[in-house]
Amino acid sequence: MNKIKIVLCGKEYTIQTDESVSYVKKIAEALDSRIEDFMSQNETVSVTSASMLVSLGLMDDCMKAASDKDNLRKQVIDYLEEATKARTQIMELKKEVEALRQQNEMLQVKIATYSQKGN
Numbered sequence: 001m002n003k004i005k006i007v008l009c010g011k012e013y014t015i016q017t018d019e020s021v022s023y024v025k026k027i028a029e030a031l032d033s034r035i036e037d038f039m040s041q042n043e044t045v046s047v048t049s050a051s052m053l054v055s056l057g058l059m060d061d062c063m064k065a066a067s068d069k070d071n072l073r074k075q076v077i078d079y080l081e082e083a084t085k086a087r088t089q090i091m092e093l094k095k096e097v098e099a100l101r102q103q104n105e106m107l108q109v110k111i112a113t114y115s116q117k118g119n
Contacts, residue, residue: 008032009047034058 004015006028017024031054039050 009035009051031058 001016001018002021002024004017004021004024006013006015006025008028008031015024034054034057035047035050038054039045039047042050045053
């Protein structure tokens with residue numbers, strides 16, 4: 001477990017996590033940047049309010065991303081099912097082509113046989 005010191009809005013926090021130091025610092029910097037951007041666009045808002053509103057936006061992003069992930073997973077499953085059906089059809093068509101090829105060969109032999117009898 002890593003103990004990592006980060007700074008958000010000028011205040012230092014210590015976090016215990018299994019995540020890497022670089023990852024935690026990266027997300028802390030991104031969060032700090034978002035809060036600072038929000039506060040610069042809304043000069044009368046407090047750090048607490050800015051943090052809550054940015055958090056709300058991030059939760060919205062997370063929920064939409066989770067929904068998108070679920071939709072993509074469903075699409076992949078659908079595509080895999082379609083591919084499986086297509087493979088099955090291809091195998092059936094190959095069998096049918098082979099049966100028709102054999103039937104054609106037999107008919108050609110019969111034609112050759114009838115042609116020889118007719119001559």
